[in-house]
Every structure is written in structure tokens, then in C-alpha cells.
Amino acid sequence: MKTIGIIGGGQLGLMLAQEARRLGLRTVALDPAADAPAFAACDGRIVAAYDDAAALEELCRQSDAVTYEFENVPGEVLVPLVEKYNIPQGFRPLYDSQDRLREKENARACGFATPDYAAVDDERSLREAAARLGYPCVLKTRTLGYDGHGQAVLRSDSDLAKALPLLAVPCILEAFVDFDFEASLVMVCDGVRTITFPIGRNVHRDGILDLCFVPAEGLAPGLEERMRQTGERFMQACGYTGILAVELFVKGDRFWFNEMAPRPHNSGHWTLEGCTTNQYRELARFLAGMPLEEPRLAAPTVMKNILGRDLDAARRLAAQTHEGVYVHLYGKRESRPLRKMGHVTFVGCDAAEYAARWAERFA
Amino acid sequence: MKTIGIIGGGQLGLMLAQEARRLGLRTVALDPAADAPAFAACDGRIVAAYDDAAALEELCRQSDAVTYEFENVPGEVLVPLVEKYNIPQGFRPLYDSQDRLREKENARACGFATPDYAAVDDERSLREAAARLGYPCVLKTRTLGYDGHGQAVLRSDSDLAKALPLLAVPCILEAFVDFDFEASLVMVCDGVRTITFPIGRNVHRDGILDLCFVPAEGLAPGLEERMRQTGERFMQACGYTGILAVELFVKGDRFWFNEMAPRPHNSGHWTLEGCTTNQYRELARFLAGMPLEEPRLAAPTVMKNILGRDLDAARRLAAQTHEGVYVHLYGKRESRPLRKMGHVTFVGCDAAEYAARWAERFA
Numbered sequence: 001m002k003t004i005g006i007i008g009g010g011q012l013g014l015m016l017a018q019e020a021r022r023l024g025l026r027t028v029a030l031d032p033a034a035d036a037p038a039f040a041a042c043d044g045r046i047v048a049a050y051d052d053a054a055a056l057e058e059l060c061r062q063s064d065a066v067t068y069e070f071e072n073v074p075g076e077v078l079v080p081l082v083e084k085y086n087i088p089q090g091f092r093p094l095y096d097s098q099d100r101l102r103e104k105e106n107a108r109a110c111g112f113a114t115p116d117y118a119a120v121d122d123e124r125s126l127r128e129a130a131a132r133l134g135y136p137c138v139l140k141t142r143t144l145g146y147d148g149h150g151q152a153v154l155r156s157d158s159d160l161a162k163a164l165p166l167l168a169v170p171c172i173l174e175a176f177v178d179f180d181f182e183a184s185l186v187m188v189c190d191g192v193r194t195i196t197f198p199i200g201r202n203v204h205r206d207g208i209l210d211l212c213f214v215p216a217e218g219l220a221p222g223l224e225e226r227m228r229q230t231g232e233r234f235m236q237a238c239g240y241t242g243i244l245a246v247e248l249f250v251k252g253d254r255f256w257f258n259e260m261a262p263r264p265h266n267s268g269h270w271t272l273e274g275c276t277t278n279q280y281r282e283l284a285r286f287l288a289g290m291p292l293e294e295p296r297l298a299a300p301t302v303m304k305n306i307l308g309r310d311l312d313a314a315r316r317l318a319a320q321t322h323e324g325v326y327v328h329l330y331g332k333r334e335s336r337p338l339r340k341m342g343h344v345t346f347v348g349c350d351a352a353e354y355a356a357r358w359a360e361r362f363a
Numbered sequence: 364m365k366t367i368g369i370i371g372g373g374q375l376g377l378m379l380a381q382e383a384r385r386l387g388l389r390t391v392a393l394d395p396a397a398d399a400p401a402f403a404a405c406d407g408r409i410v411a412a413y414d415d416a417a418a419l420e421e422l423c424r425q426s427d428a429v430t431y432e433f434e435n436v437p438g439e440v441l442v443p444l445v446e447k448y449n450i451p452q453g454f455r456p457l458y459d460s461q462d463r464l465r466e467k468e469n470a471r472a473c474g475f476a477t478p479d480y481a482a483v484d485d486e487r488s489l490r491e492a493a494a495r496l497g498y499p500c501v502l503k504t505r506t507l508g509y510d511g512h513g514q515a516v517l518r519s520d521s522d523l524a525k526a527l528p529l530l531a532v533p534c535i536l537e538a539f540v541d542f543d544f545e546a547s548l549v550m551v552c553d554g555v556r557t558i559t560f561p562i563g564r565n566v567h568r569d570g571i572l573d574l575c576f577v578p579a580e581g582l583a584p585g586l587e588e589r590m591r592q593t594g595e596r597f598m599q600a601c602g603y604t605g606i607l608a609v610e611l612f613v614k615g616d617r618f619w620f621n622e623m624a625p626r627p628h629n630s631g632h633w634t635l636e637g638c639t640t641n642q643y644r645e646l647a648r649f650l651a652g653m654p655l656e657e658p659r660l661a662a663p664t665v666m667k668n669i670l671g672r673d674l675d676a677a678r679r680l681a682a683q684t685h686e687g688v689y690v691h692l693y694g695k696r697e698s699r700p701l702r703k704m705g706h707v708t709f710v711g712c713d714a715a716e717y718a719a720r721w722a723e724r725f726a
Contacts, residue, residue: 017379021403023681024692024705040384045404114612117457137489276686293684318386321656323639329387331406342387 003043004287005063007050008070009036011340012264012280015272016069017041025288030059037330041109053077055192060085068243069263071097072144076302083301087272088287089242093262100142100172103259110237112178112257113229115249117176118360122167127172130154137175139163143170151207155165166271176177177256179249184267185231186245188282194232197279198297199224201351202247202267208338209266212303213351214274227255243283266305268342271297273326273345274301284286300350304362306342308335313361314342364389366406368426368649370419372399374693375627375643376637379432380404382643388608388651393422393596401432411483416440423448428650430605432626434460435507440450451650452605456625459601463505463535466622473600475620478612479538485530489523492536498541502526506533514570535682540619542612546579547630548594549608551645553655557595561660562587564714565610565630567708567717571701572629575666576714577637583616590618629668636689636708637664662687663713667725669705671698676724677705714726 004020006013009031017027018041028044029036039045039181048055060066066087071094078091092326096106104114119137135157141150152163153176182202188195189214200214214268216224231246245265247258264279271278276296285292306314306329318327328340346354367383368692369376372394379391381404391407393397402408411418414437429450434457441454459469467477481492483502493500498520504513512717515526545565549698551558563577581589608628610621627642634641639659648655669677669692680689691696692705709717 001696014384018384018404021377021381021693021694022689022693024678024690026403026694040389040406041381041404163675291683291684298685315387319653321654323656323659324383327387328385331384331387331389333364 001029002064002288003062005059005066006030006038006042006058007056007066007068007073007279008263009033009038009042009045010069011036011037011342012069014041014330015269016067016264016283018282019278020284021169023281023288023290025156025284028059028062030055035333038351039080039264042330046091050074051077052061053080056081056233057085060087065286065289067263067283068148070096070341071261071263076297077209078134083215089240089262093240093242093244095337096155097262098143100140100259101170104172104174104257106238107234107257107260110234112234112253114257115177116172120167120173123164126160126163126167126173128177129158131159133173138174138176139166140172140174141166141169149171149207163218175309177251179256182214182248182258183248183250183255184186184245185227186234186243186265186267186268188234188239188279188286188292189232190286191241193292194233194235195282195292195294196228197268197271197275197295199227200267200270200301206338207345208307208340209305209355211305212270212301213354214270214301214303215297217351219250223250223253223255227315230255231274235349240288243279266343267303269328270301270344270345271295272328273347274298274303299348302346302349302351302354304344304354305340305348306344307337307339308339309337310362311335311341314344317344317361339340365427365651365674366391366425367647368422368429369393369401369405370413370422370429370431370436371602371626372396372401372405372408374400374705375432376401377404377693378632379430379627379643379646382641386644386647386651386653387526388647393418393424396563400695403694404569413437415439416553418445419444419561420448424449428652430626430650431457431647434626450601451578452603452625455601456601456605456607456623458594460623460625461506463661464533467537467545469537469618470562470597470620470623473597475597475609476593476618477620478540478625481536483530483534483536485524486527489526489530489534489536493517493520493523493553496536496538501537501539502529503535503537504529504532505535512570540612540614542614542619544579544613546611546618547575547589547619547628548606548611549592549606549631549634549642550598550707551606551642551649551655552595552598552604553649556655557598558645558657559591559594560631560634560638560658562590563630563633563664563666569701571670571703572668574632574668575630575664575717577633577664577666577719578660579613580714582613586616586618591712595617605649606642628645629706630666632706633664633666633708634658635691636710637666642656662711665709665712665717665721665725667709667717667721668703669707670700671702671704672700674698674704677707679717 201216268279564579631642
């Protein structure tokens with residue numbers, strides 16, 4: 001019986017562990033928090049920091065294949081382990097995604113369009129970049145940003161002053177893309193073949209993913225196929241294997257790379273019920289050396305993220321019965337207004353029905 | 364966050380724990396085996412015998428609601444706990460099912476037809492009963508039988524001698540019903556309302572459930588509805604709440620109670636993918652005090668049990684990709700030819716397609 005090691009014990013690790021279990025695989029997770037959600041679904045539990053080299057090595061020793069659900073595992077720790085143990089995704093996609101500047105340069109080099117950008121390190125380079133890119137533009141820290149943290153939208157010269165605190169660390173200034181919507185490409189590659197999950201439309205709120213609508217209605221003809229092809233060529237060009245989620249800006253019949261994450265993605269939660277196979281199962285299959293299964297949309301599906309502020313509404317929903325409505329709660333003990341506490345999948349539901357029937361519950 | 368306690372840590376507990384987790388519930392299981400499958404999916408683990416009163420009380424103390432996935436919890440231990448803790452199914456359905464004679468008397472008293480039967484304790488009462496019921500008939504131990512263990516089919520007087528060893532314990536002799544097929548009623552009752560999962564056709568092999576085909580094709584008109592109504596009235600008449608599976612013999616437009624189990628049932632595994640809600644989720648909802656959701660068949664579905672002898676075939680199947688085919692392995696370390704190691708759900712598949720496409724893999 002094979003064992004999958006997971007660096008990180010959040011909800012992504014939890015759902016990966018559950019799907020791995022169904023396939024008869026054991027799991028062990030490493031997380032700094034003793035009450036990490038994934039621990040409840042894993043056979044083995046290692047409570048340790050992400051930069052604890054001895055603990056990470058212990059995870060590798062216990063595992064036949066190791067993956068990560070947390071982006072910021074330091075290379076100093078991971079690279080030596082990649083050489084000794086089976087970590088089939090390697091460090092490269094983490095390295096490429098840990099710095100927004102490197103991430104965009106890599107995306108361009110490997111086939112994606114990106115918004116214009118410039119590295120900025122101080123007020124002078126910020127002013128020069130803003131003059132070149134024009135307003136509005138977005139200043140982002142190059143590392144450790146997530147869910148809108150470490151970002152500032154600049155609409156005019158007068159916004160420059162308030163953005164200066166971000167420049168305590170290296171930043172990137174990005175041209176603002178007046179996109180119609182955001183979409184995600186969630187792909188799994190076994191080295192030869194890449195599968196891509198059906199593409200949805202993502203809606204953010206307060207910088208955090210709020211809703212996914214699958215399929216993305218109103219896509220320009222042929223656009224989904226072009227996105228998939230670009231994604232698959234990108235995986236090949238980068239030599240990535242395993243899972244990768246790429247967030248795209250979409251406008252008309254064009255799309256731009258925004259950012260990527262080499263792990264299961266929030267915008268792929270819906271695949272658990274709305275698709276013939278799901279992102280966690282296919283990652284587990286990849287890790288166990290099983291062939292990948294081509295996913296197919298089972299029915300139009302909406303995913304609603306449940307942050308702490310939505311938790312009461314989600315509990316009320318769970319305390320009712322609605323066919324095709326699946327409330328997932330991650331078992332986190334402490335709720336905060338913007339903490340991801342769960343999600344709800346509405347299978348057989350499209351954007352219009354969601355708006356008419358469900359949206360007001362989370363208003 | 365509520366905690367569900369589960370007496371027993373087999374695959375039924377594993378799948379219950381996984382579904383409870385999705386609903387945001389914690390779980391703790393008690394099982395004598397340190398490597399019980401459910402432990403991998405539970406927050407808490409108590410390794411103890413089923414008759415260890417102190418350990419069972421500890422399980423109850425840690426839980427907001429307690430259920431069982433193992434039938435033979437002794438009443439001496441459970442009854443005092445039912446009085447002190449929230450064990451909403453109580454001891455009654457276990458008591459009623461732990462003795463085949465009591466089980467059948469209760470079934471008749473509460474609305475089901477049963478095959479003719481007689482209690483037999485010795486050779487004389489066996490001969491008298493066989494003379495009355497006629498051949499063929501089936502001798503079964505009254506307690507602790509499962510999956511065909513503790514049974515003998517008697518086809519003539521000459522079989523009586525070889526059946527005598529069973530009479531070391533109290534037995535029941537049952538008239539043989541020349542049924543067309545077996546079916547299961549899986550029901551969950553919240554005290555007021557009973558939901559019933561779609562009824563399938565069960566096929567046994569070597570006394571162990573081998574296949575379920577849902578829906579049960581060729582049912583006589585109105586029969587499924589009569590089965591459901593009889594089942595619901597039975598739940599009410601017995602005052603049962605929680606989950607109950609009743610195995611039925613079906614012939615033409617008639618059906619007879621065979622046996623029952625107040626826990627999730629092997630013949631309900633298919634509901635995980637083939638139904639809009641599943642037996643584990645609805646049991647968890649009941650235990651957490653949530654209302655029950657009416658289940659609906661999503662697509663024709665076939666469930667194949669994976670015993671040890673089928674394990675290689677199941678692993679080969681898992682190592683391929685077939686849309687709608689879900690291989691579940693329970694993570695048991697030790698495989699034996701007749702041990703339940705997993706199951707496979709074929710969604711969007713009927714009996715003819717199963718026979719043509721899949722059956723030979725498990726021949």
C-alpha cells in the first residue's frame with residue numbers, strides 16, 4: 001500500500017487525503033498546527049514548521065511520493081530532499097511561482113501572454129514604471145502575497161505615496177487589465193499527457209475567490225480550446241508534472257496569465273461533485289503512478305466559498321435539504337471573517353439560478 | 364463543532380467518517396484493531412474491545428452523538444450508556460437483529476412477511492421443523508452469523524446429519540424461498556420522516572454480497588412503492604430512528620423480510636456516487652440533528668464488491684481510466700480471499716453493460 005506525503009495540512013490536504021484514501025492510498029501530512037484540517041483524514045501526522053528540514057525528511061522517509069499543498073516551502077529545505085526522495089513535482093514549479101516577477105517571466109517565456117509589468121524596488125523605479133504602464137496599475141509584493149494581501153491598486157500619481165510601505169520588500173508593478181472575468185486552468189500532467197478540468201468563471205470578493213461558475217457561460221468561440229492548448233503547451237515547455245492551476249484574466253477572445261499555483265486550487269473544489277473526476281483524485285492518481293482520467297463536466301455547477309462571515313449561512317443551508325447542494329466544512333476550530341471555513345457546491349445550477357435562488361443567503 | 368462517535372472501525376465507519384467530515388463534523392471511532400480502516404479518517408481513535416465498558420463510555424464522553432457500524436455490541440454494555448449519553452438509535456434495533464428468531468418475530472409483528480421458520484435446538488426439533496417446512500430449507504445459527512457463515516442448506520433428510528454441528532448453539536430453520544432476487548431497503552428515519560434509497564437488485568456469491576444493480580430492472584409494477592411503504596411503516600411500528608437496512612427476498616410481485624442491520628449497508632455503497640445523497644451522509648445528518656434529504660437515483664449504477672480474490676483485478680482497473688468508474692479500496696493491510704477489501708462503483712452502467720464490459724475482469 002503506497003503512502004502519499006503532503007507538505008501542508010489545510011483544506012487542500014484534507015480533500016487530497018480523502019480522495020487518496022478512496023483509492024486505497026495511505027497519507028501522511030506535515031503542518032505546523034496540531035489541529036490542521038488534513039490531520040483528521042491522514043494516517044500519519046507530523047507537527048512541524050515548513051522549514052524544519054528534519055521533519056520534512058521524516059515525511060519523505062514515510063512516503064512513497066511527496067507533494068505540497070502550501071506554496072512557500074523554502075527551496076533550501078526542499079531541493080536536497082528532491083534529490084533523495086520521490087517528490088515528482090520537484091521544486092521547480094514552486095520556485096517559479098514563489099516570486100511574481102520570475103513567475104511572469106517564466107509564463108511569457110513558455111507561451112502565455114501576461115499584462116505588462118516592471119520590477120520596482122524604490123520610489124524612483126515605481127514612478128518610472130507607473131509612467132510607462134499608465135494608470136490604473138497594481139503594485140504587488142514579489143513574494144508571499146495571497147488572496148489580495150500585499151497588493152495596492154494605483155489609480156493616479158496621488159496613490160503613489162500610500163503604496164510606498166509595500167516597497168519595504170521587492171515589488172512588481174503590473175498594468176491593470178480591464179478583464180471581463182477571471183478563469184482558472186487546473187491541469188494535471190503525467191509527463192506525457194496533460195488533462196485539463198472544465199474551465200469556469202471565477203468571481204472574487206475582497207481579493208478572495210468567492211464564486212466559480214462552470215461552465216464559463218458566454219466564452220468567445222474556440223476560446224476554451226485555445227486556453228487549454230496554451231496551458232498544455234506551457235506544462236510541456238516548463239517540464240512540469242503533477243498539478244498546476246493557472247489563473248487567467250479573460251477579455252473578449254483574449255486571455256492573460258495572472259498567477260499560478262502548483263497544487264490543487266480553490267477554483268477546482270467544484271470538481272468533487274460537478275465533474276466525472278476531481279482535481280484531488282487525479283493528483284492522487286498521478287502521485288501513485290496511475291494513469292490520468294480525462295475529466296468531463298457532469299452538470300453546470302456553482303461553487304461558493306464559505307469564509308467565516310458566511311459560516312452561519314452555510315450552517316443554515318446544511319440544516320436544510322436541497323438536492324444537488326453539498327455543504328463542505330473543513331472542521332477548523334477558529335473562525336475569522338475572511339478565513340476559508342468551507343465551500344458549497346451547487347450541482348445542476350447555473351449563474352442565473354444561483355443569483356435567483358442562493359445569492360441572497362450569503363449577502 | 365459536533366463529534367460523532369462510531370462503535371466499530373471498519374469500512375462502514377471509514378465512509379461514515381469521511382462523509383461526516385465533509386459536513387464539518389468531527390468523528391471518533393472505537394475498534395479492537397489498531398489499524399482499523401476508519402481510524403485513518405477519524406479525529407479520535409480508541410483501540411478497545413467492543414465489550415470494554417470503560418472504553419465505550421470514553422467514546423460516549425467524547426461524542427455528541429454515538430452510533431454503531433458493528434452489530435454485535437453487547438446489550439449489557441450498551442444499555443447503561445444509552446441511558447446516560449446520546450445514542451439516538453438506542454439498543455433496540457441491535458437487540459432485535461442480534462437473534463434471527465427475535466428478528467423474524469419482530470418483522471412479522473411489524474408488517475413484513477417472512478419465510479416460514481421454526482426455532483430448533485436439537486436433532487428432534489430439527490427433524491420436526493424440517494418435516495413441517497419441507498425441503499429445501501436453511502438452518503442458521505440464531506446469533507453471530509454473517510455473510511453466509513453459520514448456515515447450512517438442507518435438501519433432504521440425508522442432509523440433517525451434517526447440519527447437526529450447527530446445533531451446538533440455538534438455531535432457526537427457515538423455509539427456502541425460491542426467490543427471483545434479493546433486494547435491500549436502506550432507510551433513515553428521523554423519528555417523523557423516513558427516507559428510502561432507491562432499491563436495487565443484490566447478487567450474492569459464496570454467501571457474500573457480490574453485486575448491486577440499481578435500479579432493480581424488471582420489478583413488478585408498483586412493487587418498489589409497496590416495499591418502501593412496508594419499510595416505512597416498519598420503522599414507525601418499531602419506533603426505530605437512524606439507519607436501517609432490510610434485506611428482502613423478491614419473487615414476482617411478493618417480497619419477504621430476510622434480515623436487517625441497523626447500520627450503513629454494503630448494498631448502499633453505490634449511493635456515494637450513484638445517488639444525489641448517500642447513506643453515510645444521511646446517517647451523519649441524522650446524528651447531527653440535521654433534516655434528512657430525499658435521495659434520488661442520479662444514473663443507473665452497478666456496485667461490485669472487491670474481496671481479496673478480486674483485489675488484483677480492482678488494482679488493474681484503478682490503474683486504467685474509465686469515466687464513471689470509481690474504485691474504492693479500504694486500506695486494509697491484510698488481504699484474504701473472502702475479505703472485503705474495497706468496492707467499485709460503475710455509474711451510468713446497467714446490468715447488460717456490466718455483463719458485457721466488466722464482469723469478465725472479476726471472473
